[in-house]
Amino acid sequence: MRRAASALLCLCLAAPLVAAEKTIYGLNEYVGLPNLDLQVAAKLDTGAKTAxxxxxxxxxxxxxxxxxxxxxLAIDDAHEHPIEMPLSRISKIKRRSGDYNSEDEDAKSYTKRPVIELDMCMGGQMRLIEVNLTDRSSFQYPLLIGSEALKHFGALVDPSLKYSAGKPACVAQN
Structure with a gap:
């Protein structure tokens, strides 16, 4: 019993060291997408898996x-010309019950979306992130960053903050 208490105390003391390696981001952040020569406001959503x-x-x-x-791109002031990129994979995204008619036996609870890889710059960090493509024009933010991408950024999300990382400040690599 005493060993278990000692181990628990050590873990509690080490927890701030692990948290110190993480970067705190707000609920919304500016994200640079250098592949698309674009900067957008994004919503960080730990409840979503993918971007x-x-x-x-x-x-x-x-x-x-x-x-x-x-x-x-379905983004105000975005490109007027189509964008072409290699397809990384097709993702299966769980649909919400309001997205389909539940009385229809053929209605599927998943939808398939194409996935591409994009460099993302948030704050001063650049990461290569898988992003699925879908029409988000009815949403406030054209980019949603889910938990898988947040892991790559070593992110902690504080929903009381907005744009805490400031404008993207990644240095272009040659």
Whole structure:
């Protein structure tokens, strides 16, 4: 019993050291997307697993035997021309009950979305993140950053803060 108490005390004392390695971000942060020459406001959502970027007219196509995806950004003042990027994979996203007719036996509880890899700069940190493409134009933020991406950033999210990391300040790599 005494050993267990000692071990618990050691863990409690070490916890601040682990937390010190993390970066505290707010509920919303500015994120640079250098692949797209864009900076957007994002919502950090620990309840979502994946990151999502607002896109429309999404279509897959083949280029040199590889699958690519073509899309338009569904973001104000974004590109007028389509963006083409290699397809990383297709994700299966759980749909909310309001997203489909539950009386329809054929209605599926999952939807498939194309996933691309994008460099993301938040604060002074650059990470390569998987991002699924979906139309988020009805949402306030065109980019949602989920728990998998937050892990890559070593993020702690404080919902009482907004834009605590400031503008993206990553140095471009050659």
């Amino acid at each position: 999502s970027l607002s896109a429309t007219d999404i279509e897959r196509f083949k280029r040199d035997g590889e699958t690519w995806v073509r899309f338009y």
